Amino acid sequence: MSSQTDQAGPASRSPETGRPPGRAAAPPDSAGVRVRGLRRSFGTRRVLDDLELDIAPGEFVALLGPSGSGKSTLLRAIGGLDPEVEGHIDVPERTAVVFQEHRLLPWERVWRNVTLGLRGGDLRARAVAALDEVGLAERADAWPATLSGGESQRVALARALVRTPRLLLLDEPFGALDALTRLRAQRLVERLWEEHRPSVLLVTHDVEEALLLADRALLLGEGAIAREFAVDIPRPRPLDHPRLLRLRGRLLAGLGVTGGEPS
Numbered sequence: 001m002s003s004q005t006d007q008a009g010p011a012s013r014s015p016e017t018g019r020p021p022g023r024a025a026a027p028p029d030s031a032g033v034r035v036r037g038l039r040r041s042f043g044t045r046r047v048l049d050d051l052e053l054d055i056a057p058g059e060f061v062a063l064l065g066p067s068g069s070g071k072s073t074l075l076r077a078i079g080g081l082d083p084e085v086e087g088h089i090d091v092p093e094r095t096a097v098v099f100q101e102h103r104l105l106p107w108e109r110v111w112r113n114v115t116l117g118l119r120g121g122d123l124r125a126r127a128v129a130a131l132d133e134v135g136l137a138e139r140a141d142a143w144p145a146t147l148s149g150g151e152s153q154r155v156a157l158a159r160a161l162v163r164t165p166r167l168l169l170l171d172e173p174f175g176a177l178d179a180l181t182r183l184r185a186q187r188l189v190e191r192l193w194e195e196h197r198p199s200v201l202l203v204t205h206d207v208e209e210a211l212l213l214a215d216r217a218l219l220l221g222e223g224a225i226a227r228e229f230a231v232d233i234p235r236p237r238p239l240d241h242p243r244l245l246r247l248r249g250r251l252l253a254g255l256g257v258t259g260g261e262p263s
């Protein structure tokens, strides 16, 4: 028996829950995410079309979909970075975003990058505490140019953590890292999520990454959440867990990759 709550299309409802994909059982409270009727067009092309999404407080959700399907557009909208999006979005007050590029300012030392835009208190101490969480406290006074790609992404993560976010938006944060560094970064995010329990929305192209980390994997298609897969596997998850392999096949098939199981 698979634990999948896989559904056929945006308009479909699960026979068990009666809900469309992307919708939670109860409306999330102020620490969760609630999105209704989201629309965004670029020129004549409608990228998001009446999209609905709930993320429960502390839930880890991965968002997959073909290139150009609107994943980053959705994440930017939820992060409040898109003034032109239409629809209803409820998010917690403290929301932080980590992008694929670290976006560190080269002329500021690492610790200043971490606390950029913050005021009050001992900012250096706060930065060092956040850097310590990602294993980089000793690099607080370094310049960004002296960091590796993986270290720079960890600093970007520290810059998010220092804001003690209730919602963490991750837009392919490990996409540019080599395989081993990526695996380490994934385990780091898993540990930080378990410690702090923010809600997380992770945009990724990597089916394994979604299945290693997320409680639910969502597929974006035709401007809305087309399908959803519950990943009910205890953590830490071995990549060769039989249920994970089965879900991998289904997700790949959902993404239209041949070799995945037919859906």
Ligand SMILES: Nc1ncnc2c1ncn2[C@@H]1O[C@H](COP(=O)(O)OP(=O)(O)OP(=O)(O)O)[C@@H](O)[C@H]1O
Binding pocket: 042, 047, 065, 066, 067, 068, 069, 070, 071, 072, 073, 074
């Ligand atoms: N500022 C913009 N102006 C015009 N078109 C845009 C803009 N931002 C996004 N688009 C278009 O909207 C569509 C969705 O883009 P988006 O970056 O959200 O896709 P994505 O699913 O994140 O893709 P990828 O997986 O390749 O990163 C694409 O066709 C893109 O060209």
